[in-house]
Amino acid sequence: MRFWEIGKRNLKELYRDPVSLGFLLGMPLAFILIFSFAFGGQDTRPISLGIVDEDQSQISAVFVDCLESIPAFEVSSPIYKSQTEAEEELNAGGLSIYLLIPHGFGEAIEHHQASKLTLAYNQAAPMLPQRVMPIVREAALGFLNIPVPLNVELSEKQVEIKDEYINYLIPGMAVFGLMILITSVGGIMVRDRARGFLSRLMTTPARPSDFIFGYTLPFIPVIIISIAIYLGVGILMGLSIIGNFGLAFLILFIMGICCMGIGMILGTLAKSEEQASGAPWMFIVPLAMISGAWWPVEQMPSVIKSIAEALPFIHAMDACRDVITKGVGFTSILPELYWFIGWTAALFAIGIVLFRRSMAR
Amino acid sequence: MDAIRTFKLTKRFNSLIAVNSIDLKIEQGELFSLLGPNGAGKTTTINMLCCLLKPTEGTAQIMGYDTIKEPLKVKELIGVSPQETAISEHLNSWENLALIGKIHGMSSDAVKSRSGELLEVMGLTERGKDRVGKFSGGMKRRLSTAMAMVHAPSILFLDEPTLGLDPQARRATWEHIAQLKGKKTILLTTHYMEEADFLSDKVAIIDEGRIVAEGAPGQLKANFLKTRTMLISAENITDELMYGLKGRYSQVKEVEGKLRISDKKLDFRELTDYLYLKGATVHSAALEEPTLEDVLIQLTGKEFRD
Ligand SMILES: Nc1ncnc2c1ncn2[C@@H]1O[C@H](COP(=O)(O)OP(=O)(O)OP(=O)(O)O)[C@@H](O)[C@H]1O
Ligand SMILES: [Mg+2]
Numbered sequence: 115m116r117f118w119e120i121g122k123r124n125l126k127e128l129y130r131d132p133v134s135l136g137f138l139l140g141m142p143l144a145f146i147l148i149f150s151f152a153f154g155g156q157d158t159r160p161i162s163l164g165i166v167d168e169d170q171s172q173i174s175a176v177f178v179d180c181l182e183s184i185p186a187f188e189v190s191s192p193i194y195k196s197q198t199e200a201e202e203e204l205n206a207g208g209l210s211i212y213l214l215i216p217h218g219f220g221e222a223i224e225h226h227q228a229s230k231l232t233l234a235y236n237q238a239a240p241m242l243p244q245r246v247m248p249i250v251r252e253a254a255l256g257f258l259n260i261p262v263p264l265n266v267e268l269s270e271k272q273v274e275i276k277d278e279y280i281n282y283l284i285p286g287m288a289v290f291g292l293m294i295l296i297t298s299v300g301g302i303m304v305r306d307r308a309r310g311f312l313s314r315l316m317t318t319p320a321r322p323s324d325f326i327f328g329y330t331l332p333f334i335p336v337i338i339i340s341i342a343i344y345l346g347v348g349i350l351m352g353l354s355i356i357g358n359f360g361l362a363f364l365i366l367f368i369m370g371i372c373c374m375g376i377g378m379i380l381g382t383l384a385k386s387e388e389q390a391s392g393a394p395w396m397f398i399v400p401l402a403m404i405s406g407a408w409w410p411v412e413q414m415p416s417v418i419k420s421i422a423e424a425l426p427f428i429h430a431m432d433a434c435r436d437v438i439t440k441g442v443g444f445t446s447i448l449p450e451l452y453w454f455i456g457w458t459a460a461l462f463a464i465g466i467v468l469f470r471r472s473m474a475r
Numbered sequence: 476m477d478a479i480r481t482f483k484l485t486k487r488f489n490s491l492i493a494v495n496s497i498d499l500k501i502e503q504g505e506l507f508s509l510l511g512p513n514g515a516g517k518t519t520t521i522n523m524l525c526c527l528l529k530p531t532e533g534t535a536q537i538m539g540y541d542t543i544k545e546p547l548k549v550k551e552l553i554g555v556s557p558q559e560t561a562i563s564e565h566l567n568s569w570e571n572l573a574l575i576g577k578i579h580g581m582s583s584d585a586v587k588s589r590s591g592e593l594l595e596v597m598g599l600t601e602r603g604k605d606r607v608g609k610f611s612g613g614m615k616r617r618l619s620t621a622m623a624m625v626h627a628p629s630i631l632f633l634d635e636p637t638l639g640l641d642p643q644a645r646r647a648t649w650e651h652i653a654q655l656k657g658k659k660t661i662l663l664t665t666h667y668m669e670e671a672d673f674l675s676d677k678v679a680i681i682d683e684g685r686i687v688a689e690g691a692p693g694q695l696k697a698n699f700l701k702t703r704t705m706l707i708s709a710e711n712i713t714d715e716l717m718y719g720l721k722g723r724y725s726q727v728k729e730v731e732g733k734l735r736i737s738d739k740k741l742d743f744r745e746l747t748d749y750l751y752l753k754g755a756t757v758h759s760a761a762l763e764e765p766t767l768e769d770v771l772i773q774l775t776g777k778e779f780r781d
Binding site for chain 2: 324475
């Protein structure tokens with residue numbers, strides 16, 4: 115149980131240092147905030163609005179024209195003739211909200227009678243109707259010139275959404291956030307080496323594996339908390355998890371262990387603290403990028419794509435996305451899982467060999 | 476069986492030969508001091524003996540175990556207090572001691588009672604629960620030394636254990652080390668020669684990676700000190716007499732009203748006769764005890780090297 119003793123010591127070193135701990139846990143939060151700002155920028159863009167014109171009257175056609183001229187909307191074409199068409203599109207994720215102009219709309223207007231419009235929206239976008247409704251009201255008033263009683267009814271639809279960016283982003287961000295751990299894991303080992311503490315431990319009967327596990331295990335709580343932050347904040351921002359939450363968590367957890375393996379190898383090889391905690395940034399960001407953390411890699415050159423495919427990160431992201439958005443089960447992500455579990459095992463094996471070599475130079 | 480044995484132990488760092496073909500033979504229970512100027516190769520030797528550095532050539536054995544072939548066996552037997560104070564800053568003293576003790580397989584109870592004793596010896600009991608990062612330099616060093624001893628190893632490597640300690644703490648450390656004499660094999664390095672003289676059964680003087688002298692402190696002083704020094708208190712010392720003395724002896728100084736005379740061949744009788752002849756009145760004359768420091772300086776050349 116020597117690794118346990120070393121691990122306990124590192125746990126204390128890590129958690130009694132509020133600055134480094136704050137950095138570790140604050141990092142995921144900071145990244146999410148930064149990205150949600152960039153993400154929030156989408157709100158100023160026109161809302162893509164579907165319109166179903168069941169009425170097919172002259173009046174309804176003019177009303178549609180009027181809606182189309184509103185800059186806040188980007189009315190998707192064609193204008194649907196039946197609600198089922200729009201419903202399909204909503205279910206496919208191509209549309210988040212649509213306005214239904216019912217039969218008899220034109221006639222009701224002509225006779226100055228009250229009419230009813232329906233806004234149907236995806237429940238995963240609860241903020242949309244609040245933005246759309248006032249504009250529709252305003253448009254109806256302006257179009258008719260006289261206030262006509264016009265009800266806008268909301269209809270919430272439970273829809274499986276597939277192409278929401280947030281669902282793409284959160285798994286990517288989570289893996290990127292775990293990659294950041296690489297710098298911390300290496301850092302603590304290098305600091306101990308620089309201060310001679312690692313040498314002191316090396317004069318005890320601790321074995322290479324005791325060091326490797328002793329220097330990585332304390333980060334497990336950090337991994338768990340980081341993943342919880344990523345998924346939790348993701349859910350707050352509209353991430354909808356179709357599949358098994360636990361499975362998504364597990365995938366990210368294994369990815370975290372894999373990243374610890376990388377950090378520990380860097381900590382073994384690095385000569386200075388800068389090398390262990392500074393230099394990794396130079397490859398973490400590009401690797402996250404080519405692995406598709408923030409946007410899909412389809413357009414990338416095939417060479418870069420195959421590099422990304424060989425590395426573990428893209429597999430973790432894809433597996434996690436499949437679970438989250440498609441609800442796939444354990445068996446269907448096994449190939450991806452094998453790939454980065456293999457990486458993790460290999461990294462730890464290499465780490466132990468390298469550490470053994472570093473013990474007596 | 477010897478506790479520590481080296482055969483032509485050599486360490487090269489690129490072109491620099493830090494340790495040059497050293498043969499050490501340290502018996503069980505012996506307190507052996509490695510003395511020498513900065514950069515002589517003391518720490519490098521210790522690092523090879525405790526499996527931290529691979530010898531470039533030669534081998535080392537601890538209780539018969541080869542440091543390269545059976546490092547784990549060696550590590551079970553040794554306790555090391557490195558020259559660099561190596562402690563865990565965010566832990567308190569108890570936790571630091573427990574870490575080393577537990578890695579060596581001690582039980583919690585054993586670690587606790589042993590740590591209590593050592594903290595008492597090192598005068599750290601009161602600060603035992605404080606994070607050691609806040610300790611003064613000397614306190615850190617005392618803890619570092621205690622960490623080498625917590626698992627009661629049969630072989631101790633102490634690389635400058637008294638560096639930066641106040642006089643009381645140094646005494647306490649000496650006394651503790653002295654108590655261990657005979658029971659543990661101890662390899663000590665220090666730049667305080669009186670410490671080495673007081674504690675050691677045997678010393679080796681190392682210079683530029685080579686052992687230039689080895690033996691019991693008294694033996695070394697007797698063998699290697701070619702100059703002898705006398706302190707003389709006398710009256711009527713004329714300039715002419717001073718001039719004459721300087722012609723006869725290699726070093727003549729006036730220190731606090733006394734004459735301090737050193738020379739390779741200094742004969743008590745001859746000197747007092749000469750003084751008497753020249754009309755001086757001798758009140759007292761004493762042969763100054765040579766120190767290990769004199770031996771070291773004489774053997775390693777210059778008093779200061781850069
Ligand atoms: N890791 C290293 N790489 C290169 N040279 C080294 C290394 N460690 C020690 N040396 C060199 O080896 C020589 C011996 O160093 P060592 O630390 O053994 O001296 P020392 O006798 O312990 O000195 P001190 O009294 O100052 O502690 C020095 O010239 C030093 O510069
Ligand atoms: Mg030294």
